[in-house]
Amino acid sequence: MHVRRKQPERRRKLVSWKNHSPEEWLENSTFAIKQDVKLLDKHIVKLGTEKLAETLRKRGVNPRDIAFLLPHISSEHFRKPLDREMKDQGIQIPQERWFTNLSTVGNIGSASIYLMMEELFYSGRLDRGMKILALVPDSSRFSYAFVLMTVC
Secondary structure: OOOOOOOHHHHOOOOHHHHOHHHHHHHHOOOOOOOHHHHHHHHHHHHHHHHHHHHHHHHHHHHHEEEEEEEEOHHHHHHHHHHHHHHHHOOOOOOEEEEEOOOHHOOOHHHHHHHHHHHOOOOOOOOOEEEEEEHEEEEEOOEEEEEEEEEE
């Protein structure tokens, strides 16, 4: 009997779906076209915020210096948990400085952040030197992109 040992995290490699059995495809949701909302709800805000806090500290960015936060949240359900987790991580940005158009445009997936940026740009609320932080999650694989921009 062959027993597969779990490799240490640093030694794991990316393995093609072709190297897995159909049973493993099913077990790992390899081809799933769905989201496990319970899993998402439990982890996405916490993991993303932890990484954001780490990144801001590493780059020496003070949240007080951010004029606008553009969080791409898929629904209002995530607003309070995101705010609470940012506070817990010591990187809270008051909601008065959040800019989102979710209530007027809706969640339009990957285009959401671009429309938020365009709407903020044309709002007349920006001044030279202001810092804008965009949070862009990809909830399908629990990844985030953070973009810090300065108004020129």
